[in-house]
Amino acid sequence: MDGQRFLVTGGAGYVGSHLVLTLVQRGAQVVILDNMRQGHQAAVPDGIELVQAEVGDRRRLAEVFAAWKFDAVFHFAALSLVGESMRDPLRYCIDNPSNSLILADAAVKAGCMKFVLSSTAALFGFPKQIPIDEDAEVAPVSAYGESKLMAERGLAWADRVHGLRSASLRYFNAAGADPGALIGEDHEPETHLIPLAIGAALGTRPPLTVFGTDYPTPDGTCIRDYIHVLDLADAHIRVLDRLTTASCRYNIGNGTGYSVREVMDAVERIGGRPVPHELGPRRPGDPAVLVASSAKLRAETGWTPRFGALDDIVRTAWDWHSKHPRGFDDRA
Numbered sequence: 001m002d003g004q005r006f007l008v009t010g011g012a013g014y015v016g017s018h019l020v021l022t023l024v025q026r027g028a029q030v031v032i033l034d035n036m037r038q039g040h041q042a043a044v045p046d047g048i049e050l051v052q053a054e055v056g057d058r059r060r061l062a063e064v065f066a067a068w069k070f071d072a073v074f075h076f077a078a079l080s081l082v083g084e085s086m087r088d089p090l091r092y093c094i095d096n097p098s099n100s101l102i103l104a105d106a107a108v109k110a111g112c113m114k115f116v117l118s119s120t121a122a123l124f125g126f127p128k129q130i131p132i133d134e135d136a137e138v139a140p141v142s143a144y145g146e147s148k149l150m151a152e153r154g155l156a157w158a159d160r161v162h163g164l165r166s167a168s169l170r171y172f173n174a175a176g177a178d179p180g181a182l183i184g185e186d187h188e189p190e191t192h193l194i195p196l197a198i199g200a201a202l203g204t205r206p207p208l209t210v211f212g213t214d215y216p217t218p219d220g221t222c223i224r225d226y227i228h229v230l231d232l233a234d235a236h237i238r239v240l241d242r243l244t245t246a247s248c249r250y251n252i253g254n255g256t257g258y259s260v261r262e263v264m265d266a267v268e269r270i271g272g273r274p275v276p277h278e279l280g281p282r283r284p285g286d287p288a289v290l291v292a293s294s295a296k297l298r299a300e301t302g303w304t305p306r307f308g309a310l311d312d313i314v315r316t317a318w319d320w321h322s323k324h325p326r327g328f329d330d331r332a
């Protein structure tokens with residue numbers, strides 16, 4: 001990727017920083033745009049340009065696109081909490097689509113015609129069929145899912161009218177960390193299962209609450225498709241070639257589902273300690289099973305996950321959290 005330059009919004013955040021690391025390792029140049037509310041300075045590699053700004057700030061965007069010429073834009077910066085989106089749906093439905101489309105507009109005006117959007121499995125709501133492929137009905141049951149769908153739809157119009165080629169990547173459950181434990185997951189507040197289970201085992205967080213044990217699954221807990229952040233990063237880079245000819249959308253997961261109990265078992269196996277926990281009621285809005293079909297991504301881009309096994313994902317997360325029990329604060 002030598003000689004190529006990319007704009008990565010949200011590049012100091014969890015998934016974005018793993019893409020930045022991968023791009024840098026492959027010889028690309030990167031400019032990060034991040035408002036640093038969820039981003040971490042310590043997640044930004046030395047020598048990488050960081051523009052601290054809001055994605056929706058048209059004037060700053062115009063300056064960024066005037067200062068550098070980009071081969072593509074990767075857009076991660078967004079509100080991303082399902083629960084929060086149900087308390088403040090308008091904020092999600094206003095901010096996520098409008099920021100995405102303001103960014104797309106700036107890219108088009110600058111002649112940068114490749115755009116990769118972080119989208120989500122939350123588009124599919126309560127799916128009728130598992131695994132979920134790209135033709136599954138889109139029917140979000142959260143304002144978060146709706147907000148990403150609105151962004152995808154706006155981008156489709158930007159393609160039709162302006163020729164902006166976009167890839168909408170519907171992530172399933174992003175998890176894991178850089179195996180060198182240089183960077184990893186550090187959200188505030190943290191709501192995701194794997195960091196909460198590891199934190200409980202390490203004693204840095206309270207006991208985990210298992211949200212529901214009466215789902216129609218073999219052990220009664222919810223099943224999800226956990227996908228390693230570096231496999232996500234690799235998919236982002238592979239889809240760039242597809243954008244030479246047309247816009248595209250892909251579901252990205254490992255294609256295997258694991259229950260909450262299986263995740264807890266994996267944490268106990270890898271960490272060699274129990275996961276203190278209590279059994280609680282269902283969390284509203286949680287589908288029983290979400291598993292991706294990534295057959296299209298595999299067939300069309302040659303993508304194949306390096307971290308296909310749950311233990312491999314959990315091991316990288318365990319290494320990160322045990323080396324940095326207070327997240328990036330330990331590195332500042």
Ligand code: UFG
Binds near residue numbers: 082172191196208211
């Ligand atoms: N869970 C618990 N206890 C917790 C946290 C989670 O039992 O304290 C359970 C949830 O009920 C769910 C599973 O663990 O069954 C995974 O939950 P996460 O909160 O880690 O992830 P979600 O599946 O809710 O959501 C994630 C992303 C969303 C995205 C979705 C798509 O956070 O942005 O995956 O699959 F939309």
